[in-house]
Amino acid sequence: MARIAPLSGFPEWLPQGRVVEQHVLDVLRHTFELHGFAGIETRAVEPLDQLLRKGETSKEVYVLSRLQDADPAGQRDRGEKQLGLHFDLTVPFARYVLENAGKLAFPFKRYQIQKVWRGERPQEGRFREFTQADIDVVGSGDLPYHYEVEVPLVMAEAFGALREIGLPPVRILVNNRKVAEGFYRGIGLSDVEGVLRQIDKLDKIGHEQVATLLVDQCGASEDQAKACLALAGISGSDTSVIAEVRALAESYGALTELLTTGLAELEALMVAAGRRAPGVVVADLKIARGLDYYTGSVYETVLVGHEQLGSVCSGGRYDTLASDGKNTYPGVGLSVGVSRLVSRLLSGGLVTATRGVPTAVLVAVATEETRPVSDAVAEALRGRGIPCEVAPAPAKFGKQIKYADRRGIPFVWFPGEPGHGPADAPATSGTALVGSVKDIRSGEQLDADATTWEPPAEDLHPRVVPGSGTGQ
């Protein structure tokens, strides 16, 4: 038999891990809906030319082809478009907005939680198939700035709600493209995109190397490179950063109109964030984002203590999310890397599930003849919303308890009237629902009636709780 090896970059969790992931997804969805975002799902594939649009560099898109179709050229000749799996949720959403523009009400707020695929080399926290949870607000023609304030605050709230299960604190790092571009142009640099790309490497390769790159690759002078690094060095969680940037720009005579506009926007965001999510949103002027279509706010989110993992939630404002020639649809959005987040929560032991099965009660079986008694008990419990299952075989009770223990099932129900053998109790009689229930963690065993007994609320369903791990 061929050895089964995991496919790298296509994460699969054990049931307990899935419980954690499902909880994260539930919290995200709940938070998004609390803020009025409507859920949608788009198809997994888009025409290849659509995916490669928007000046996207050679994204490693997975192309779809049928095994039987050995002639993709012939396929194109027949007018069939080549299809690729989407690598994010923004491009499909832009297409969706154009396609349904007539039926949507703008500004349109939507959330979308789906798998995406990227043909990259996998690494810790980097996958080829992973789940993203996006929120975007898209306007028709224009989109007020305050949505650039709202979107990160929604995410801050979602992350805040995950603190109780053991998620570390997050920092949402914010910058504004207008500030960066205004500043660079103000000091005489025109290759804004190139400068951003180099600045983005600051954390990894350090000041000297970035300065060298700016000079060598972006045509900057020593002095201009120094100015860029000075800007990138500014960060803070209150509005003092605004004054700091302004002072720096003035000292270089670089206070452009664009810069002024950007600073006003950034200030509005910091003021609102300071009030609604204190300490979470941090202005960080070195946040660049590689993607070139951002035009206003840009966001990255790191887990405190896990900065090496990279961003777990990124996005920004783009003036032309979509355009049909006549109308343009500006948008602002953020995307949570659910798989990246969950993989760290699990591998770092930060979070665990109390059990991997939904079952709260295992109903023991005494003999195959009396299995109907056990089935009746289970039915009564389920009728009152208590997840339970019936033991697979009338094994020794010790083995049946072990069956429950291995799965984390907290209770075992022994059918039969207290003090009597279960065989005495007819399956259809009311007394068949009487028995005793054992909490296998404490060993405590009490007489109980399946029509009234219920487990403690915290044992009814698997729960997600902080783990013992500290991460790293």
Next chain:
RNA sequence: GUGGGUAUAGCUCAGCUGGUAGAGCAUCGCGUUGUGGUCGCGAGGGUCGCGGGUUCAAGUCCCGUUACUCACCCCA
């Protein structure tokens, strides 16, 4: 796409300068025939990633290949 490392039981790993495959944990059974977890005893489980080469003999040496893994690029 570029460069390094690794590949032996379900898992974590030993296996020396080549000489017919090992441990711990896990699983199953028994001790304990209707109340688990501890303890003791026992059992099952491996074409040593795959293909070729050198050799009397290859898990071990050589070549190739695939997968995994780390870093770069890039990104959630």
